[in-house]
Amino acid sequence: MATEQLTEPAPSHDAVTASNQPAGSKIGWKRKLAAYVALTKPRIIELLLITTLPTMFLAQRGLPSVWLMLGVLIGGALSAGSANAFNCYFDRDIDRLMKRTQRRPLVTGEISEREALVFAWALAIISTVVLWLVANILTAALSVGAILLYVVLYTLILKRRTDQNIVWGGVAGCMPVLIGWAAVTNDLSWEPLILFLVIFLWTPAHYWPLSVKYMADYDRADVPMLSVTNGEGSVALQSVIYAWATVVGSLLLVPVAPMGWIYTGAAIASGAWFIYEAHRLYAGVVRRNDKSNPMRVFHLSILYLTILFIAVGVDAVAYLPLG
Structure with a gap:
């Protein structure tokens, strides 16, 4: 949902070694779980949630219900994780060329291309259902729109074509405030x-x-x-x-x-x-x-x-x- 706003650490020796393994090769469940989490770019998600919750406070002019806040934060995190996983899938070729992205799971081989796509689609579907159930259809629709903006507009259309990619592609990172507001008011x-x-x-x-x-x-x-x-x-x-x-x-x-x-x-x-x-x-x-x-x-x-x-x-x- 957001553009690639936070830097990632340089590849470690283990990551470089892992990159020589066949994609999806068998690894321990803890390492596999960590790879799936890394696919969602959690450091970016943190920044998105920082903008969501205060917007909900403003919409409510106070504290919304705990369940609504929790549901929106979980749904929003899953939605952002989906967009980021799709981004890793479509950018896997250039991620191999860039030092700051050589630790991403599709580059190291810890996650296969098929696993990444299934995971991204699963997060997209689950996040949409969660936001619809805990909030309303407008909130869910805005979440779907955010995923499409990041994956299609930024990743597939703008990123490799124009130096204004981060400007217009950054629209996806603006969506959490609309999502947070709509969750409380069912309106904009x-x-x-x-x-x-x-x-x-x-x-x-x-x-x-x-x-x-x-x-x-x-x-x-x-x-x-x-x-x-x-x-x-x-x-x-x-x-x-x-x-x-x-x-x-x-x-x-x-x-x-x-x-x-x-x-x-x-x-x-x-x-x-x-x-x-x-x-x-x-x-x-x-x-x-x-x-x-x-x-x-x-x-x-x-x-x-x-x-x-x-x-x-x-x-x-x-x-x-x-x-």
């Missing part, structure tokens, strides 16, 4: 659409700096990330533009929701920090000095989004009006 309104916009604008400023670190990987795999097609300078400039756009977008929620002091203060403070670091990256690239640290912006962007959405949830529960 301006508030989740603004949060959708925030994540949409945040994604390029978050992911493009990471792509600088793995520029050689993407170049080797012939994936046209902006860092490959236009260089680090373009990434730094675009990070500044999108950081500003993200923060401005986040402030639109204040009059619309409306939001109180908690969210407003957090959005301004964390947003100012995000913008400052993006400008610092750009200045470092222009001056070619040691302040050019794309990974600093990458990690900070995760912290920024986490703070912003925690503030959404806290503000909804402990609302302190501005006026």
Whole structure:
């Protein structure tokens, strides 16, 4: 459901050894289970759930039922896991060429292609049923839409064709806020659409700096990330533009929701920090000095989004009006 937002560790000796095994060869059940979990990219799922739960608080203007929250989080995690598993299946050829993805189970041979497809389809079906049962058909439909956006729009259409892949493909990563809102209200309104916009604008400023670190990987795999097609300078400039756009977008929620002091203060403070670091990256690239640290912006962007959405949830529960 989300774009490939979090880096993966470099391949270990065991992973490299495993890559020489026939796909689907017999391994211990613990290792097999770990391989299936890895196929879902759990670190990406964590970030998706961070945006879902606070949106549910905002929709409820308080705490939704425990069963609804638990059901949506489980259904959302299964849905995201399905999209990520499909992504691993379709990207298995280029994953073999990139150092950061050489530990993925389809590359190491711990999961066969057939097993990966069956697993991805099973998660898609189960997640749809879960979200329909615990919430409503709109929530389930949005989840299916998120899977299709990530697998079809991003993975199959955009990723290998344009350096804007992460921009429009990032729409899939915005869907959890719509899913969380619809689960509570069985409807959509301006508030989740603004949060959708925030994540949409945040994604390029978050992911493009990471792509600088793995520029050689993407170049080797012939994936046209902006860092490959236009260089680090373009990434730094675009990070500044999108950081500003993200923060401005986040402030639109204040009059619309409306939001109180908690969210407003957090959005301004964390947003100012995000913008400052993006400008610092750009200045470092222009001056070619040691302040050019794309990974600093990458990690900070995760912290920024986490703070912003925690503030959404806290503000909804402990609302302190501005006026």
